[in-house]
Amino acid sequence: MITEQAVVLSSEKLSEGIFSMWLETAVAGNAMPGQFAGLYPGREDTLLQRPISICEIDKKAGAIRLVYRVAGKGTDWLSRCASGDSFRILGPCGNGFDTKKAEGLSLLVGGGIGVPPMLELGKALADAGKEFKFVLGYRNSDMFLYEDFAKVSGEENILIATDDGSAGVHGTVVDAITSSGLKAGTVFACGPMPMLRALKGYASQAGIKAWISLEERMACGVGACLGCVCRTVNKDEHSMVNNARVCVEGPVFDAEDVDI
Amino acid sequence: MNTSVNIAGVEFKNPVMTASGTFGSGMEYGSFVDLNKLGAVVTKGVASVPWEGNPTIRVTETASGMLNAIGLQNPGIEVFRKRDLKFLEDFDTRVIVNVCGKSEEEYLEVVRVLGEEKRVDMLEINVSCPNVKEGAIAFGQNAKALFSITEKIKKEAKQPVIMKLSPNVTDITEMARAAEAAGADAISLINTITGMKIDVNRKSFVLANRTGGLSGPAIKPVAVRMVYQCVQAVKIPIIGMGGIANAEDALEFILAGATGVAVGMMNFHDPMTTLKVIKGIEEYMERTGCSDIKELIGAVR
Numbered sequence: 004m005i006t007e008q009a010v011v012l013s014s015e016k017l018s019e020g021i022f023s024m025w026l027e028t029a030v031a032g033n034a035m036p037g038q039f040a041g042l043y044p045g046r047e048d049t050l051l052q053r054p055i056s057i058c059e060i061d062k063k064a065g066a067i068r069l070v071y072r073v074a075g076k077g078t079d080w081l082s083r084c085a086s087g088d089s090f091r092i093l094g095p096c097g098n099g100f101d102t103k104k105a106e107g108l109s110l111l112v113g114g115g116i117g118v119p120p121m122l123e124l125g126k127a128l129a130d131a132g133k134e135f136k137f138v139l140g141y142r143n144s145d146m147f148l149y150e151d152f153a154k155v156s157g158e159e160n161i162l163i164a165t166d167d168g169s170a171g172v173h174g175t176v177v178d179a180i181t182s183s184g185l186k187a188g189t190v191f192a193c194g195p196m197p198m199l200r201a202l203k204g205y206a207s208q209a210g211i212k213a214w215i216s217l218e219e220r221m222a223c224g225v226g227a228c229l230g231c232v233c234r235t236v237n238k239d240e241h242s243m244v245n246n247a248r249v250c251v252e253g254p255v256f257d258a259e260d261v262d263i
Numbered sequence: 264m265n266t267s268v269n270i271a272g273v274e275f276k277n278p279v280m281t282a283s284g285t286f287g288s289g290m291e292y293g294s295f296v297d298l299n300k301l302g303a304v305v306t307k308g309v310a311s312v313p314w315e316g317n318p319t320i321r322v323t324e325t326a327s328g329m330l331n332a333i334g335l336q337n338p339g340i341e342v343f344r345k346r347d348l349k350f351l352e353d354f355d356t357r358v359i360v361n362v363c364g365k366s367e368e369e370y371l372e373v374v375r376v377l378g379e380e381k382r383v384d385m386l387e388i389n390v391s392c393p394n395v396k397e398g399a400i401a402f403g404q405n406a407k408a409l410f411s412i413t414e415k416i417k418k419e420a421k422q423p424v425i426m427k428l429s430p431n432v433t434d435i436t437e438m439a440r441a442a443e444a445a446g447a448d449a450i451s452l453i454n455t456i457t458g459m460k461i462d463v464n465r466k467s468f469v470l471a472n473r474t475g476g477l478s479g480p481a482i483k484p485v486a487v488r489m490v491y492q493c494v495q496a497v498k499i500p501i502i503g504m505g506g507i508a509n510a511e512d513a514l515e516f517i518l519a520g521a522t523g524v525a526v527g528m529m530n531f532h533d534p535m536t537t538l539k540v541i542k543g544i545e546e547y548m549e550r551t552g553c554s555d556i557k558e559l560i561g562a563v564r
Contacts, residue, residue, distance in 0.1 A: 004294055006534055043532065048326045050479060050532040077324075091533070222322040222329060223531040227287040229307075229336045230322035243313040243338035251291075 040094035107188020114194025282527030328479025332472035378421035391429030413445035494520030510543020
């Protein structure tokens with residue numbers, strides 16, 4: 004993990020409140036799918052890092068892509084950055100998805116702002132020659148990153164669920180999976196807690212592993228402050244209580260190990 | 264140039280330390296900071312048994328600061344000795360262990376165990392955490408209770424004792440005097456200031472604990488004022504902290520009379536803050552022709 008000035012290569016708005024940014028940074032060197040980077044907005048009143056999941060990694064160019072939702076002052080500042088601007092970054096943080104854990108058909112499930120990290124995971128699984136499909140949940144037919152996903156898997160390997168039914172299955176990502184009749188071997192997921200809970204239930208019933216990426220309010224991003232813990236089923240080896248640090252032991256957990 | 268300071272007979276290579284709870288035991292920051300360069304590592308509070316801490320949300324950002332209500336989650340003294348103190352054996356820095364408890368007996372138990380540990384140079388007693396319901400702050404907001412626990416700890420302690428004071432009192436000098444009268448070797452201040460943040464969209468408290476401790480640059484002027492007041496009130500050395508972001512901030516505390524200074528929340532903003540503070544103090548001394556940092560301690564009266 005390093006901290007350094009990252010330089011904005013490009014920045015664009017993908018959808019209402021959703022922005023994409025390519026950054027030139029040495030963080031790309033060791034980054035893996037499912038890890039995140041902490042971005043420090045260049046303001047004196049917003050001092051904590053903004054943990055953003057890594058959407059794509061270009062090791063050759065030494066660059067990473069981050070797709071994020073503007074949620075407050077810090078992310079608003081980031082969204083106003085243009086090519087050539089720079090700010091400090093911390094990363095790569097967290098454990099990330101382990102592609103070696105993919106067995107049989109992997110379903111890469113992203114919901115809302117949990118969609119972006121599935122892109123790099125898909126690329127990594129494709130490189131590893133593993134079988135996978137994307138399952139993406141959006142509010143409506145404004146499906147940011149859809150074309151990027153289609154390039155990795157082909158449109159025929161993307162299932163869509165929308166809250167309003169304006170595209171794909173009208174309902175949740177689990178509805179989309181069950182109605183497809185697909186027999187999954189592994190689930191990788193990132194998204195809102197109700198979605199992750201539903202997927203934990205789905206995987207448990209199907210007798211398969213679900214690797215879920217959790218989100219929690221975070222301060223340090225390196226495991227020191229104990230701000231971002233999640234409840235664990237068993238006693239955690241580091242904390243000696245039923246709490247694991249999302250920023251270090253996570254953000255990706257075996258769904259069976261966490262009490263969500 | 265001499266940057267070393269002496270606190271209760273313990274020599275520090277420089278006055279810059281980490282504030283308890285913001286640096287773990289140094290392990291997590293090892294890839295960013297050469298711990299050998301620090302005056303001291305002050306570890307996160309440790310109790311006699313593991314503590315779960317509070318439910319999440321535990322942290323939230325505020326203007327130039329943050330609120331936390333971790334609730335002193337810690338692995339307990341046994342794991343702390345075997346893992347954290349063992350890790351610190353390899354470094355040439357002072358080790359100050361922050362001790363917490365829910366009852367007098369719990370504090371004393373940890374103090375006794377640490378008495379056997381050669382790696383521990385000093386103890387810092389946390390009687391000022393605003394985020395746990397029992398113990399802790401109950402001892403730190405009442406001068407008589409503070410006197411009583413300080414006296415008991417001093418009887419058992421093998422290392423010099425620092426009492427960490429809460430700013431959430433009417434008159435912090437009363438607390439400083441009580442700690443001194445009971446035999447404390449030093450005091451450190453300030454712990455966080457109790458605060459609250461409300462989420463207007465959810466119409467609820469942001470923190471699960473409702474209230475949390477405010478830290479960061481937002482609280483620095485309050486901290487400098489309290490350190491200055493305590494310097495006038497007691498003779499024992501003082502470790503000052505509260506929003507230190509750079510050397511100038513640290514020098515404010517030193518000029519106000521602090522012998523040591525600690526970097527807290529700003530470790531989260533930039534893991535290298537402590538090193539930048541140390542370098543900046545040296546540059547300031549060089550620039551102002553100061554050959555010994557002791558000339559600066561309490562220079563503003």
